Amino acid sequence: MIIPIFASLILLFLYVFVIKPLCPMIKLKMQFGQDCNMQYNFFGRDIWKRLRDMKIFNDIFWSDKEEYKKQPYKFKVSNSFWKIQIQVADPEYYKQMLHNPHYYEKANNIADKHLLQKGLIFETRDQWKAQRRILADQFQYQQLTSRLPMINKIILDGITKIGSQNNLFEQLELITGKVVIQSFFGDSMDGLKINNKDLQVEVTELINDMGELRFKSKYVFIKRLLLGTWAWNIFPIQEEMKIEQRIFKLKTMIEKVIRKRLIELRQSSTQNDQKSSNIFLDILLNDYIKNDQKKQENQAIDEVIQQFITLLFAGTDSTAVLSYHCLYYLSIHPEFQQEVRDEILSICPEEYIVEDKLKQLSKLSAFINEVLRLKNPAVNLLMRNSTQTHQVKDLTIQKNWRVIINFQFQLLSEKNFKNPNDFDYKRWLSPSPILCNNDFVYLPFSSGQRNCIGQHMALMEAKIILSQILKQYYIEPNKEVNPNWNLRFILQLQPGNCMKLFKMIEKQD
Numbered sequence: 001m002i003i004p005i006f007a008s009l010i011l012l013f014l015y016v017f018v019i020k021p022l023c024p025m026i027k028l029k030m031q032f033g034q035d036c037n038m039q040y041n042f043f044g045r046d047i048w049k050r051l052r053d054m055k056i057f058n059d060i061f062w063s064d065k066e067e068y069k070k071q072p073y074k075f076k077v078s079n080s081f082w083k084i085q086i087q088v089a090d091p092e093y094y095k096q097m098l099h100n101p102h103y104y105e106k107a108n109n110i111a112d113k114h115l116l117q118k119g120l121i122f123e124t125r126d127q128w129k130a131q132r133r134i135l136a137d138q139f140q141y142q143q144l145t146s147r148l149p150m151i152n153k154i155i156l157d158g159i160t161k162i163g164s165q166n167n168l169f170e171q172l173e174l175i176t177g178k179v180v181i182q183s184f185f186g187d188s189m190d191g192l193k194i195n196n197k198d199l200q201v202e203v204t205e206l207i208n209d210m211g212e213l214r215f216k217s218k219y220v221f222i223k224r225l226l227l228g229t230w231a232w233n234i235f236p237i238q239e240e241m242k243i244e245q246r247i248f249k250l251k252t253m254i255e256k257v258i259r260k261r262l263i264e265l266r267q268s269s270t271q272n273d274q275k276s277s278n279i280f281l282d283i284l285l286n287d288y289i290k291n292d293q294k295k296q297e298n299q300a301i302d303e304v305i306q307q308f309i310t311l312l313f314a315g316t317d318s319t320a321v322l323s324y325h326c327l328y329y330l331s332i333h334p335e336f337q338q339e340v341r342d343e344i345l346s347i348c349p350e351e352y353i354v355e356d357k358l359k360q361l362s363k364l365s366a367f368i369n370e371v372l373r374l375k376n377p378a379v380n381l382l383m384r385n386s387t388q389t390h391q392v393k394d395l396t397i398q399k400n401w402r403v404i405i406n407f408q409f410q411l412l413s414e415k416n417f418k419n420p421n422d423f424d425y426k427r428w429l430s431p432s433p434i435l436c437n438n439d440f441v442y443l444p445f446s447s448g449q450r451n452c453i454g455q456h457m458a459l460m461e462a463k464i465i466l467s468q469i470l471k472q473y474y475i476e477p478n479k480e481v482n483p484n485w486n487l488r489f490i491l492q493l494q495p496g497n498c499m500k501l502f503k504m505i506e507k508q509d
């Protein structure tokens with residue numbers, strides 16, 4: 001009796017972990033030959049490799065990049081346990097994929113399902129469409145430019161103090177977070193503190209801590225890969241439990257503010273005193289009130305909380321990290337620093353930087369482009385799951401395959417960029433910076449319907465932050481620290497004091 005049971009278990013094991021993933025992989029290899037890189041991973045070998053790359057090279061994609069350099073391919077097919085994973089590197093293929101986002105759902109292997117799942121980044125189908133429609137107006141170029149005086153004021157106030165602070169990155173986060181809060185949530189959320197930290201700092205640290213925990217514990221990495229957002233509730237380790245407590249505290253605090261505002265809006269709607277407001281929180285809550293409050297109140301409030309956290313995180317962290325990465329490259333290239341500063345001083349002598357001046361800052365724009373080419377905080381798109389079997393040109397992607405669209409290889413390829421590993425911002429001042437352009441090689445904010453809704457806001461803000469810093473300070477590398485490129489939720493240079501700022505007047509003295 002024992003022998004047949006044992007034999008059946010072995011057969012089942014072989015089927016699930018060997019035959020099931022290998023058959024479609026071999027089929028693809030036979031169809032595409034050299035264009036398809038095939039890698040079979042026995043029982044999660046890829047996971048150890050990624051964690052090792054992260055530990056040794058601080059770059060989770062290190063092996064992938066080396067492999068691609070040796071033998072470029074259109075896509076790589078591999079497996080994690082029984083799941084097939086396809087990594088697409090050819091722009092002609094991912095162009096088509098980005099234009100058909102309905103075939104994919106973003107896999108949330110970072111956050112707990114009560115934190116971001118209902119926000120614009122992870123939401124799917126009709127719910128995503130409805131949210132994007134409501135939010136899109138607020139990101140229109142004209143709406144953004146109307147906020148320029150407020151953005152300038154916040155940045156100028158923050159920059160004046162920045163040189164005397166130890167943690168430059170945290171100061172940048174305070175500025176970008178304040179801009180997001182003021183732009184979209186008005187005074188109601190301004191100045192909130194949690195665990196002795198400003199709200200925006202706690203939100204970004206919390207989400208990044210969740211992202212980073214994957215790389216600190218193999219157990220957490222595998223659990224999240226296999227179970228997604230459910231992983232948090234299954235045999236949590238102590239760090240996961242601590243994070244859950246922080247989430248609870250954060251959400252409780254935001255909920256109080258939202259409920260208070262809902263009562264105010266309800267009162268003004270019954271008294272027919274409803275003023276049109278372009279603050280997100282009001283738009284989202286008015287939408288709920290107007291739609292006959294079809295949803296349960298708790299559910300509606302939870303969705304607003306998750307949207308708030310999504311926008312606060314997306315808007316604060318990415319722009320602060322981009323500005324920080326730019327400051328780093330300015331610090332290690334003093335000659336470029338002076339060229340960009342000269343441009344800013346000649347075009348923007350006034351205190352505030354207004355729209356038409358922003359457009360004239362061609363060297364600064366080129367500099368940011370080059371930083372986004374080499375160290376984009378959004379280094380890869382989020383991993384997706386294919387929701388149905390579909391065709392991408394001659395490639396058939398089966399339902400439930402994991403899909404990764406990888407922009408990085410094109411950005412570091414000699415086919416597309418001259419001396420691709422050199423930091424040379426001037427390439428973006430030439431008429432054709434990309435050698436072999438099909439418009440899908442350089443996509444720092446992605447493309448198609450699910451592109452970055454905040455891209456104009458991010459660039460506008462980063463340009464003002466950098467201009468104001470360059471007008472007031474010299475930037476030098478901090479020789480006392482060892483800079484590291486870490487993948488947390490996004491790619492980020494650490495620690496937060498890799499550069500030092502010196503007031504220009506003090507330095508001249």
Ligand code: HEM
Pocket residue numbers: 120121122132180311314315316318319322376377378380381382383444445446449450451452453454455457458
């Ligand atoms: C340097 C700054 C930024 C970069 C590099 C960046 C990059 C990206 C990328 C590549 C995506 C696509 C992700 C994917 O499909 O997997 C994305 C989506 C998104 N970004 Fe940004 N982003 C930046 C700033 C911002 C800002 C300032 C906001 C909001 C205030 C924002 C909000 C969002 C949202 C809500 C999405 C999801 C859009 C959707 O799926 O409809 N981002 N971003």
